[in-house]
Amino acid sequence: MKFRFGLLLILLVAGCSKNETPPASYKPEAPTAKIDPSTTATVSGVVTYTGDVPKAQPIDMSQDPACVLGKVPPNFGEAYAINKGRAANVYVYIKDGLGNYSYPTPPPATLDQKGCRYVPHVLGLMVGQKLRILNSDPAMHNIHSMAHENDGWNESQYPGGDAIEKTFNKPELMIPVQCNNHPWMKMYVNVLSNPFFAVTDAEGKYTISGLPPGTYTLGFVHEKMGEKTLKITVGAKEHAVAGPAFSSADIK
Amino acid sequence: MSSSTQTAQYNPAYHRFTLFLAICTFLLIVAGALVTSNDAGLAVPDWPTSFGSLYRIPPMVGGIKYEHGHRMLAEFVGLLTIILAVWTQRKEARSWMRKLGWFMLLLVIIQGLLGGLTVKMRLPWYVSTAHAMVAQTFFSLTILMTVFASRRWIGSTVTLTRHPDPGALSFRNLALLTVLAVYMQLFFGAGFRHGGLHFFPHVVGAGIATVILVWASFSGILRFGNIKPIRGASIAILGLLVIQLLLGFGAYMTRVVWGKDAVQPRPSMVATTVAHVAVGALLLAHCFMLAVQAYRNLAPAAELSPADQKAVVA
Structure with a gap:
């Protein structure tokens, strides 16, 4: 019994102290160089997929009438957005090889809730960049970030409510964001300490520009198939092409 | 306990109230399971x-x-528990029942x-798991409270004959072991459900708990079959165990495989x-009931008078 009360006390203390602790900030090394804009290079490519594409999973939005207004069912999940062997929603980033440059913080990125889905499904942010969350639906949503390195949060947003603004202070990949009011609503936020990232479009294409010349490891992350890496070298003003091939064997 | 129980009077309204609380608590467990499952x-x-109100x-x-419905039902059960604690304090002659009423109020808080x-x-897994375990403990206590308030329990207090419970592992301890086994499964199962534990301990635990519950149930039926409350609880545990194993397999297939x-x-x-959680709660309550009935109806031979030491056969 003593143990149970002791445990409860610990939990209470932990619960109370969690909200009072200021968010820990990511402290990168002090930048030592600036990128020369006259020498920057570009990397682009297509992420492909071979093998059987998993069957699209149907979504039943009928539990909230506001989600099915004007909609023609069926709806399907976005985990395997693969079209003619090309994979969308793959997060591409510079995993390794960058020097210690300084970068301006990009303007705020937007995450919308439209048709009881998150738009976009996969999003990239730089550390410190603002994320503006909108609700364009006639439904009430809650936005629950399940970060591990960054602080998690969970807030509700009324239909057409004020934008919620959040920032992430540490690099972290594939942070799940979920709406517990509509459990099919899930997306992923990726946070990087530099601005060199992209998300593949519906045709599996991506482009990362403004890179200083060098040799890099590119990371390609998919929510179900994990990560693949490729090494590339780009000279000043060059354009390199790189794209990995995921396959059904990568599905976890 | 024996001196205070002599003055206990059966109160039909109080008994019905404890039963109502037990039913509401069972519905609350179902509502809570619906929250997690959805x-x-x-x-x-x-x-x-x-939402601020x-x-x-x-x-x-x-x-x-699901979430707000669970909260509303929880508030209602909390209110019923306050009434139970006050009612028990005011009207119940058995002091241990009065203490139990207040303990239940503490537990619901x-x-x-x-x-x-x-x-x-x-939703850290350890808090959610603790929430699940306290829920089922509270439900078991509401069931026990209903049994303690029943006409059969109160009426049999004076005429109760205790039977010898021999053996290295007494039936009373075996019955307690069933409670521990179900708690172990509850911890492993809830820990897995809330993302804190691997599935493996719950599967191994199912095997261990099955052995203990089958052993205790058959012991109850074969050795103490003429003691109605022990026989009843033993049969119920066997039936619930079979259903629970099937539901566990079904939950694994629908959630983890398909x-x-x-x-x-x-x-x-x-x-x-949800059915797996609900039947688990019933199983724990029946294991508690078996243990209580075992301790009420059985005693070590040394503690019994020669007249009480009669053979017990099924």
Whole structure:
């Protein structure tokens, strides 16, 4: 019994102290160089997929009438957005090889809730960049970030409510964001300490520009198939092409 | 205990009230399981208020209807528990019953705080698991309270004959072991369900718990079959165990095997997991009942008078 009360006390203390602790900030090394804009290079490519594409999973939005207004069912999940062997929603980033440059913080990125889905499904942010969350639906949503390195949060947003603004202070990949009011609503936020990232479009294409010349490891992350890496070298003003091939064997 | 129980009077209204509380608590466990099974634990992001209000009912759609419905039912059970504690204090002659009433109120307060912590801390597995375990403990106590308030329990107090319980491992200890085994499974199962533990301990635990529960049930039926409460609890445990194992298998298949790529909880996933939780609660309550009846009806031979030491056969 003593143990149970002791445990409860610990939990209470932990619960109370969690909200009072200021968010820990990511402290990168002090930048030592600036990128020369006259020498920057570009990397682009297509992420492909071979093998059987998993069957699209149907979504039943009928539990909230506001989600099915004007909609023609069926709806399907976005985990395997693969079209003619090309994979969308793959997060591409510079995993390794960058020097210690300084970068301006990009303007705020937007995450919308439209048709009881998150738009976009996969999003990239730089550390410190603002994320503006909108609700364009006639439904009430809650936005629950399940970060591990960054602080998690969970807030509700009324239909057409004020934008919620959040920032992430540490690099972290594939942070799940979920709406517990509509459990099919899930997306992923990726946070990087530099601005060199992209998300593949519906045709599996991506482009990362403004890179200083060098040799890099590119990371390609998919929510179900994990990560693949490729090494590339780009000279000043060059354009390199790189794209990995995921396959059904990568599905976890 | 024996001196105070002599003055206990059967109170039909009080007995019906304890039964009503037990039924409401069972429904509350089902409602809580629906919250988890529908991933709706954080659909209402604040606590103790819901969307900033203590009394206003939000639109009961999507995950909100599960989470807020669970909160409303929990408040109702909390209110019933306050009434139970006060009623027991005022009208119950047995002092241990009065203490039990207050203990249940304490437990329901702890349970409410744990529920709040799950929201405030955004569902850490250990808090959610503790919430699940206290819920089932509280439900078991409501069942025991109903038994203690029954005409049969109170009426048999004076005429009760205790039977010898020989053996290296007494039946009373075996009955206690069933409670521990179900608690172990509850911890492993809830820990897995809330994402803190691997599935493996729950599977191994199922084997261990099955052996203990089957052993205790058959012992109860074969050795003490003429003691009606022990026979009844033993048969109920056997039946519930079979159902629980089938539901556990069903929950595994629908959620882990067939539902691993599901975009949202499917009705089959929700139905099997909620039923698994509900039957688990009934199983724990019956194990508690078996232990209580074993300790009430049986005693070591050395403690019994020669007249009480008669052979017990099925």
